[in-house]
Amino acid sequence: MKIHPLITKTDDLAALCERLAKSDFVAVDTEFMRENTYWPELCLVQIANTEEAAAIDPMADGLDMTPLLDLLTDNEDVLKVFHAGGQDVEIIYNATGRTPHPIFDTQIAMMAISQSEQIGYSNLVESWMGLTIDKGARFTDWSRRPLTERQIEYAIGDVTHLSKIFPKMLKRLIKTGRGEWLDQEMEKLADPEHYRNDPAQAWKRIKAAGRNPAMLGRLKAIAEWREHEAQGKNIPRGRIARDETLADIASHPPKQQADLAKVRGLSQGWKDNDIGKRLMNTIAKAEPLPDDELPPRAPKGAPLGKEGSLVADLLKLLLKIRAREIDVAARLLARSEDLELLAAGVRKKLPILEGWRYEVFGRDALALVEGKLAFAVENGKLKMTRVEDEALVQEASEASDGAANED
Template sequence: MSIQYIDSPDQIENLCRQIANEPWIALDTEFLREKTYYPKFCLLQIAAPGWVACVDPLAITDLSALFEAIYQPNIVKVLHSCRQDLEIFYQITGKIPGPIFDTQIAAPLLGFQENPGYAMLVSSFLNVNLSKAHTRTDWSERPLSADQIQYAADDVIYLCQIYTAMCEQLAALGRLHWLESDFALLNNPELYQLSPENAWLKIRGKNKLTGKQLSIMQSLSEWRERTAQQENKPRNWLMQDDMLLELAKLQPVTLAELAKIRNINERTVNRYGKALCALVEEARQRPPKPMAGKENAVKKNQQHEAILDVLSAVVRIRAEENSLNPVILASRKDLEQLLFGDEDCLLLHGWRYNMAGRELQGLLQGDYSLSLKPEGVVISAA
């Protein structure tokens, strides 16, 4: 298949016409993020049956017409593991190009493991082993070689074939509509908004901090995120997570105290020391933001464990009936969330709710009962 390499504005109009004639298109991006906070958008690959194009966003400064064509709501956008790609689209346009079909999300309904890699799907569906020759390519370098362009184009060429096969198999199983609510969640802008105020939630080890320590860590995490955004640098270039935790524990309020902390970068002390000490001093004077669920956390007892065992049995039964790995349907953690009333539990949304969540919720609320009969476990209305 001939690859259209789009690197001038006068080529965009013809590409937009091609897109407008398609019910769906496959999309992928190449970007760099090793040295920046925000991804540097380097290449956009677009394909449909019969054609493929690679668009150079470094050569074309105005892609508004192209994005308008892509964002048309009557065209399904097919991606694999789409979160980072959609983040780029959101940062550029402030919108999500729905409707979305993510092959990584769909794959478990066809018996694959959770979050399968793209290479696995290409191998399984097409019996093709993807080349790794350009895995470490610097996509910002120009000109791109013919091999690099082919490598990038292959991602969407194969994605078209996988999507077609997936839709046929899911339709045959009556499962294609199961994914609608899962894909709809990808249109939530909050998934792609980088909030400094909530940066502390992603730091491991925060649960071991209390009182002033937690307040300091929250304040420093917000500072690091805002500074990384302003300077467009990776957050860990400014300060590693373990150093944030160390500062929260040691609580330095002078430059001398800060400089004595083991492994802290001298450049960090010189450039940001006064601001860091001021943040520590201020955070010590106020209570921390509460950790979600901590106040209402329930300590599991043997009765809880027994209930979880019963729920797990139902999950195994429903998973076997639908030829799924039980872990794909619900993990033990998912069942705990359901038991303790977590509204974000996966079993309360999408196809999982229809397959098992409704029944499990009914059992917990007493609307259903479970009995053992010669033919097996039977769930019936109470």
């Protein structure tokens, strides 16, 4: 494989992308910094196909990234391969308003062919190629220039290995027939809505108990205010105030600015500084959350209660058994929340009762809830037994014994 020198010129990048556009797939990775900023700062992009690989310096003076961004977001003929690519896709979306498509994530794909739920890149390489990656450059400052040869070599290695692993992984998926299991997961990863940053929706990421409209209205208002403050200063939102602090203020709103000094998580300075004044103005203007924005009520049959919780636990045990039997990550088959909803009596709009998930796991999960499936121990191992089948066997046995006695 040809490894190019660090690309810092637009003409070189355009020529590279023109060649890569003829590939069936490209492996992509990024290096970025976000510890001290609201927006992640893109510091390096690595890309490879089966024949060549390069690192691109987006911080180079005069470099136009358009050829690369167009390749990633506009070219539907080239599959874009990432590993744990959520943050990489987010950066591309922030730069273009578009996401790479079509897309393939090797971390997600591993869930369909092994019980690995979030396999790290180093373990992926070791598993598929028998190589141990030097992690020494992983936590370096990627924004500092000039980059060292060691940094560049480490970064390019991420995509050269990935370009060799992907074809092998694809063959395994085709052999197992589980490729279609991943279609929905990959489309979800590429969905622009997943990366759209709407400050008005920021409150939904904060844990707050209850459905009180006044409290949630305050939470929505101050969460949106925090997003704008953080964006304006380009600092992480947690540097303004932490989630739990906002939830506390929404539940117990201060009556005057001086009371902010008593709020856990805020400094004494908030009682008379400008940011404290803006926060108090936001609280004062907050409106109760409209009914159509309130979180949905718990579905009928929930909360589970003691018996329902036991049923949910049995479903989780069934999930572990099935995942082990077919060598697939349990998380790909079902989420804990869906199992709890099933135990609570919900039957509609559950992923485990639709499509391939129903065939592989949902049918048995439903049978367990309905008393048609039971756990048994055979030779020291847990297995599943269909109650109805056992009953038929028992009836047949009794009928046979009866006939023999008559004779």
